[in-house]
Amino acid sequence: MWFVRRLLFLLLQVSLCWGGSEPYRREVHLDAVSGPNSSVSNLLHVRAVGYSDTIHYVWGTLGAPTVLLVYSNSSKSTLNVNWTKLFSPFPSGAVRIEPAESILYSTAIAFTKIFEYDDSNNTANFSGAPESAFYPAYNLADFVWGDVSKTLNTTALSAEFQGVNASDPAKHFQNGSVSFRVSAYKEGSRDLLPPHLLYTANCSKVEFVMAEVAPRGKKSRFVLEMVTLEKKNGQKRTDSVWSIDDEYTPTIFEMAQLISDVQNHSRAQGFLQWKAVAYGDPSSSRAEAVPCRYHQLHNVSETWPLPDLAVAFFGEDVREHYNVEALNVSFGVADGEFYEKHNYLIWSAVLGFGTPPRDSFSTLVIAIMAVALGMPAVLLIVGFITMCILKKKRYSEYEPIN
Numbered sequence: 194m195w196f197v198r199r200l201l202f203l204l205l206q207v208s209l210c211w212g213g214s215e216p217y218r219r220e221v222h223l224d225a226v227s228g229p230n231s232s233v234s235n236l237l238h239v240r241a242v243g244y245s246d247t248i249h250y251v252w253g254t255l256g257a258p259t260v261l262l263v264y265s266n267s268s269k270s271t272l273n274v275n276w277t278k279l280f281s282p283f284p285s286g287a288v289r290i291e292p293a294e295s296i297l298y299s300t301a302i303a304f305t306k307i308f309e310y311d312d313s314n315n316t317a318n319f320s321g322a323p324e325s326a327f328y329p330a331y332n333l334a335d336f337v338w339g340d341v342s343k344t345l346n347t348t349a350l351s352a353e354f355q356g357v358n359a360s361d362p363a364k365h366f367q368n369g370s371v372s373f374r375v376s377a378y379k380e381g382s383r384d385l386l387p388p389h390l391l392y393t394a395n396c397s398k399v400e401f402v403m404a405e406v407a408p409r410g411k412k413s414r415f416v417l418e419m420v421t422l423e424k425k426n427g428q429k430r431t432d433s434v435w436s437i438d439d440e441y442t443p444t445i446f447e448m449a450q451l452i453s454d455v456q457n458h459s460r461a462q463g464f465l466q467w468k469a470v471a472y473g474d475p476s477s478s479r480a481e482a483v484p485c486r487y488h489q490l491h492n493v494s495e496t497w498p499l500p501d502l503a504v505a506f507f508g509e510d511v512r513e514h515y516n517v518e519a520l521n522v523s524f525g526v527a528d529g530e531f532y533e534k535h536n537y538l539i540w541s542a543v544l545g546f547g548t549p550p551r552d553s554f555s556t557l558v559i560a561i562m563a564v565a566l567g568m569p570a571v572l573l574i575v576g577f578i579t580m581c582i583l584k585k586k587r588y589s590e591y592e593p594i595n
């Protein structure tokens with residue numbers, strides 16, 4: 194009885210939380226930052242202004258596509274770019290958020306490489322694939338990126354970086370491209386497109402899209418490599434959050450996240466969060482779901498060449514103050530379809546500051562749980578009452594004898 198009461202109480206709490214509290218809103222500005230030379234201005238600045246703080250996302254394709262996430266405790270902080278410095282051999286300090294003392298947290302994520310391998314056995318075991326199965330990797334720093342200012346949509350708060358490899362003798366990019374689509378949000382909700390990621394006003398979204406890029410084999414599978422920075426008193430870590438509720442992403446129960454692992458838990462942090470799924474066609478239909486997996490984080494502090502945008506913001510000596518770690522996300526599942534089916538791949542992730550959004554149980558699941566758990570409770574209560582009545586009846590039958 195205690196257990197059932199406890200469960201019912203929990204259910205009530207869950208449903209109250211779910212419908213409770215005003216959503217947090219931010220005023221969002223999305224701008225392409227134009228330099229003196231319009232042909233090279235490829236910086237996108239998203240400013241999400243709260244009551245007393247601002248989350249800045251600065252995207253750029255100077256080197257590998259990179260996003261800087263900067264949290265400032267001033268709602269008036271601004272981005273300042275010195276273009277001369279940015280394009281010089283020493284870009285350190287060319288990108289600044291001012292006032293500098295308002296910056297409470299900053300991190301960066303760079304998307305560095307796309308690996309392609311021939312999965313001849315259809316096992317989708319990327320880490321077990323021999324070196325000989327790999328085609329030469331695409332280095333995203335070698336790509337030529339389209340002008341982001343032409344893709345700005347200030348209504349939808351979105352923009353897109355679209356790129357092709359600089360030299361393409363085999364014409365793999367003749368009809369296709371790789372893109373990073375960025376969206377920002379004024380308030381929390383759930384994405385309309387699969388995998389229906391949950392977001393808040395403290396988040397933005399990035400979609401990695403490979404569209405019509407010709408694969409180099411009939412059984413090609415792809416892997417995306419990213420690199421992230423975290424201040425030296427901490428480092429990044431990967432986490433899986435499992436849920437029994439797959440209403441929004443059928444059969445996908447895993448939510449993965451890249452978060453900060455700092456000694457001081459009282460400080461809020463940046464995060465990247467994604468469902469363990471990508472899609473193999475533009476409509477992101479359920480039938481074309483491509484499960485994805487993340488692999489071990491590696492410390493690449495020593496080896497990895499930092500993109501100019503990261504150096505421009507964090508400075509030349511960034512390695513002394515920041516841990517640099519890299520992560521692979523591979524797409525595909527054993528006995529699954531190959532990229533070649535539609536020559537298309539889309540993967541989405543939410544990037545933000547604070548606590549990563551967490552799925553609460555959906556109404557459907559709550560209803561099912563309520564029925565499943567409520568039924569026995571009702572039966573118990575009905576049984577108890579019946580028993581009481583019957584007992585009383587028996588006593589009353591004995592009464593005349595007394």
Ligand SMILES: *[C@@H]1O[C@H](CO)[C@@H](O)[C@H](O)[C@H]1NC(C)=O
Pocket residue numbers: 229230232233
């Ligand atoms: C602008 O960029 C183009 C191409 O990179 C270059 O040829 C041109 O000299 C630049 N103009 C200025 C004023 O820097």
Ligand SMILES: *[C@@H]1O[C@H](CO)[C@@H](O)[C@H](O)[C@H]1NC(C)=O
Pocket residue numbers: 275276277278
């Ligand atoms: C931009 O950087 C250049 C080269 O480092 C420097 O000479 C110039 O004064 C800077 N401009 C501003 C406005 O700070």
Ligand SMILES: *[C@@H]1O[C@H](CO)[C@@H](O)[C@H](O)[C@H]1NC(C)=O
Pocket residue numbers: 266267294295297
């Ligand atoms: C912002 O943070 C800095 C550093 O922690 C602090 O000195 C400053 O007072 C804060 N400003 C506001 C408006 O909270």
Ligand SMILES: *[C@@H]1O[C@H](CO)[C@@H](O)[C@H](O)[C@H]1NC(C)=O
Pocket residue numbers: 318320321322
């Ligand atoms: C992938 O291959 C490696 C090496 O052959 C093996 O150790 C590992 O267990 C395989 N992983 C899966 C998921 O099959």
Ligand SMILES: *[C@@H]1O[C@H](CO)[C@@H](O)[C@H](O)[C@H]1NC(C)=O
Pocket residue numbers: 311312313314316321322323326
């Ligand atoms: C496919 O299987 C063969 C035999 O087990 C193995 O030698 C080869 O490395 C595998 N290829 C891939 C891409 O996993």
Ligand SMILES: *[C@@H]1O[C@H](CO)[C@@H](O)[C@H](O)[C@H]1NC(C)=O
Pocket residue numbers: 346347348349
């Ligand atoms: C911007 O996005 C809105 C909403 O998604 C859409 O209706 C509109 O056509 C888009 N505008 C442009 C110029 O693409």
Ligand SMILES: *[C@@H]1O[C@H](CO)[C@@H](O)[C@H](O)[C@H]1NC(C)=O
Pocket residue numbers: 329330331332335358359360361362
């Ligand atoms: C991509 O372009 C770079 C620079 O032009 C070139 O060196 C590299 O071989 C190309 N990569 C592939 C996989 O074609």
Ligand SMILES: *[C@@H]1O[C@H](CO)[C@@H](O)[C@H](O)[C@H]1NC(C)=O
Pocket residue numbers: 364365366367368407
């Ligand atoms: C690009 O499209 C044209 C016309 O549809 C086609 O002939 C060509 O083979 C395609 N190129 C690649 C690399 O897929």
Ligand SMILES: *[C@@H]1O[C@H](CO)[C@@H](O)[C@H](O)[C@H]1NC(C)=O
Pocket residue numbers: 217243246381393394395547548
């Ligand atoms: C978003 O950030 C604001 C300011 O830091 C905070 O008050 C709010 O609780 C956050 N919202 C969510 C959903 O995390």
Ligand SMILES: *[C@@H]1O[C@H](CO)[C@@H](O)[C@H](O)[C@H]1NC(C)=O
Pocket residue numbers: 457458459460
């Ligand atoms: C943790 O962070 C809080 C707030 O920034 C600070 O007051 C506290 O001193 C920090 N504790 C440690 C052990 O660094």
Ligand SMILES: *[C@@H]1O[C@H](CO)[C@@H](O)[C@H](O)[C@H]1NC(C)=O
Pocket residue numbers: 428492493494495516
């Ligand atoms: C990564 O390696 C560098 C240099 O070897 C080291 O200083 C740093 O502490 C390492 N970071 C982590 C998180 O282990």
Ligand SMILES: *[C@@H]1O[C@H](CO)[C@@H](O)[C@H](O)[C@H]1NC(C)=O
Pocket residue numbers: 308416418488489490491519520521
């Ligand atoms: C990602 O996988 C490729 C191919 O196996 C490997 O060369 C690279 O070092 C991996 N990166 C990380 C961060 O594990």
